[in-house]
Each structure stands twice: as C-alpha cells, then as structure tokens.
Amino acid sequence: MSKGTIVITGASAGLGAEMARQFAALGYDLGLCARRVAKLEGLREEIAASHPDRRIELRALDVTDHEAVFTVVRDLASTFGALDRVVVNAGLGKGVALGKGRPDANRETAVTNFVGALSQAEAALEVFRSQGRGHLVMVSSISALRGMRKAMTVYAATKAGVASLAEGLRSERIPGLDVSVIYPGYIRSEMNEHVSRKPPFMVDTETGTRAMVRAIEKRRAKAYVPAWPWVPIGFLLKRAPLSLVRRMT
Numbered sequence: 001m002s003k004g005t006i007v008i009t010g011a012s013a014g015l016g017a018e019m020a021r022q023f024a025a026l027g028y029d030l031g032l033c034a035r036r037v038a039k040l041e042g043l044r045e046e047i048a049a050s051h052p053d054r055r056i057e058l059r060a061l062d063v064t065d066h067e068a069v070f071t072v073v074r075d076l077a078s079t080f081g082a083l084d085r086v087v088v089n090a091g092l093g094k095g096v097a098l099g100k101g102r103p104d105a106n107r108e109t110a111v112t113n114f115v116g117a118l119s120q121a122e123a124a125l126e127v128f129r130s131q132g133r134g135h136l137v138m139v140s141s142i143s144a145l146r147g148m149r150k151a152m153t154v155y156a157a158t159k160a161g162v163a164s165l166a167e168g169l170r171s172e173r174i175p176g177l178d179v180s181v182i183y184p185g186y187i188r189s190e191m192n193e194h195v196s197r198k199p200p201f202m203v204d205t206e207t208g209t210r211a212m213v214r215a216i217e218k219r220r221a222k223a224y225v226p227a228w229p230w231v232p233i234g235f236l237l238k239r240a241p242l243s244l245v246r247r248m249t
Contacts, residue, residue: 001027002027002028002029002054002055003026003027003028004028004029004084004085005028005029005030005031005080005082005083005084005085006023006028006029006030006031006083006084006085006086006087007030007031007032007033007073007076007083007085007086007087007124008020008023008030008031008032008033008087008089009033009034009061009063009086009087009088009089009090009120010033010034010063010089010090010091011030011032011033011034011040011043011089012032012034012035012036012037012039012040012043013034013036013039013189014189014205015089015139015184015187015189015205015208015209015212016032016034016087016089016090017039017043018205018206018209019087019089019209019212019213020032020043020047021043021046021047022209022210022213023213024047024050024051024054024056025050025051026213026217027054028054028084028085029054029055029056029057029080030047030054030055030056030057031056031057031059031076031079031080031083032044032056032057032058032059033058033059033060033061033072033090034060034061034090035060035061035062037058037060040058041058044056044058055080057076057079057080059072059075059076061090063090063112063116063117063119063120064111064112064115064116066115066119069116069119069120069122069123070119070122070123070126072123073086073120073123073124073126073127074123074126074127077127082131083124083127083128083131083134084133084134084135085134085135085136085137085216086120086123086124086127086128086134086135086136086137087137087139087216088117088120088121088124088136088137088138088139088162089137089139090112090116090117090120091112091113091117091139091158092108092109092112092113093109093155094106094108094109095109095151095152095153095154095155096151097149097150097151097153098153098154106153106154109154109155109158110154110157110158113155113158113159113161113162114158114161114162117138117158117161117162117165118165121136121138121165121169124136125169125174125177128174128176128177129174129177131176132175132176133176133177134176134177134178135177135178135179135180135216135219136166136169136177136178136179136180137179137180137181137182137216138162138163138165138166138179138180138181138182139162139181139182139184139212140159140160140162140163140166140181140182140183140184141155141156141159141183141184142183142184142185142186142224142230142233142234142237143155143156143159144156144159144160144162144163144183145160145183145234145237145238146237146238146242146245147242149246162181163181163183166179166180166181167181170221178219179221180215180216180219180220180221180222180223181221181222181223182212182215182216182223182225183222183223183224183225183230183234184208184212184225185201185203185208185224185225185226185229185230185233186200186201186202186203187202187203187204187205187207187208187209188202188203188204188205188208189205201229201230201233203226207226208225208226211225211226211227212225
C-alpha cells in the first residue's frame with residue numbers, strides 16, 4: 001500500500017533524484033518532473049528494480065514555462081487522484097558578480113529559482129485548496145539567510161525569496177495545508193560538482209538528502225540540514241555583522 005503521492009521537480013539528478021530514491025524506499029508513489037526525460041526514465045528503472053510496488057509517473061517540465069507547470073501539476077493530480085506533497089526543488093546555480101557582463105546568467109537563475117518556484121507554488125496550492133489538504137515543501141538554501149557576494153549574490157537572493165514565499169503561506173494559515181522550507185547546507189550535487197575546491201562541511205548527496213527527507217517527513221516548518229553544523233552556522237549567519245559574514249562565505 002502506498003504511503004501517499006509526492007511530486008518532485010528537478011528530479012532528474014542531484015538532490016531531486018536522491019529524494020525520489022529515498023521517498024520511494026519509504027513507501028511513496030512519485031510524480032517526477034524535469035526537463036531531461038531520459039534521465040527520469042533511467043531513474044524510474046532504477047527505483048522500480050528496488051521497489052517494484054511503487055507507482056512512478058514521469059513528466060517533462062521546464063519550470064520557467066508557467067502554463068506547463070499548471071498543466072503538469074493538474075495532470076498529475078488527476079492521474080493519481082490526489083497529491084499529498086509537492087517538493088519545489090528545481091533550481092539553477094548560474095551566477096556572476098553583477099556588472100561583470102553576464103546579466104543573462106543572473107536573469108536565468110532568477111527566473112528559474114524564484115519565478116519558477118512561484119509558478120510551482122501557485123499550481124500546488126490550486127490542487128491543495130481544492131483537496132482541502134496538502135504539504136508544500138520549498139527547497140531554499142543556507143545562503144538565503146544573508147546577502148552573498150559575487151557569483152552568489154543572485155542565487156542567494158532567489159533562495160531568500162523562496163523562503164519568504166513559504167513563510168507568507170504559513171502566515172495565511174490555510175486549512176489543511178502544511179508548508180516546509182528546507183535550507184540545505186553544502187551537499188554534493190550536480191549543481192556544484194564542477195567546483196574544484198571542496199567547501200568545508202560538505203557531505204555526500206545521500207547523507208545530505210537523508211537529512212532533508214527526515215525534516216520533510218516531520219513536516220518541519222523550517223529546517224537547516226544537515227543539522228550539524230548548519231543549525232549553529234545558521235544562527236551565526238543571521239546575527240553576525242556583514243563584515244564577518246563576508247569572511248565566513
């Protein structure tokens with residue numbers, strides 16, 4: 001018997017793919033969305049080999065296509081009969097210091113990470129309001145806690161926006177709706193695999209995602225993951241003067 005149905009965007013690789021593996025192991029059926037359908041198909045075959053009882057639906061989706069987001073989420077809700085959880089995970093890590101000649105990269109990150117997240121939240125809330133229940137999970141970043149410099153400036157700003165959307169929805173106190181915002185620290189993923197120098201405290205994808213999944217399953221309103229060292233670091237980041245934040249990041 002299924003434990004419920006979860007939709008995950010950006011599920012073709014990295015944290016999204018690993019969440020799919022771990023949620024399937026917990027007994028959930030899955031609606032997996034991404035631009036790269038071939039990778040989704042490979043992931044479905046992998047999960048099905050280990051968990052043949054799980055139902056897995058795949059949908060091609062570019063989250064910057066507003067109408068497509070609504071079409072896909074509505075279709076998955078109809079296909080499964082209901083959606084228990086939507087994980088707004090799709091994101092982009094491009095970024096260049098402002099004024100350095102790559103406004104295209106910064107704009108692409110802003111549109112994907114924030115405008116795309118807004119579209120996903122809108123589509124999910126349409127379904128959840130109709131059902132009278134649901135769990136919306138917004139994947140932010142520890143970088144969202146403060147303004148970041150250089151190549152991280154736009155990325156951090158988009159993730160702060162994602163967290164603010166989640167907080168606003170919690171403040172609305174919509175009947176039957178739970179909202180979680182997850183702040184991952186340094187977790188190895190496809191987004192950062194090109195970085196040659198490993199940042200301090202970075203953990204592997206499976207370990208970091210396990211911490212995310214635990215927080216999501218507990219329906220935590222807010223979670224810094226993994227808890228060590230990101231809970232104390234998050235506490236410091238939010239309160240330290242900008243001069244110290246600059247040295248920390």
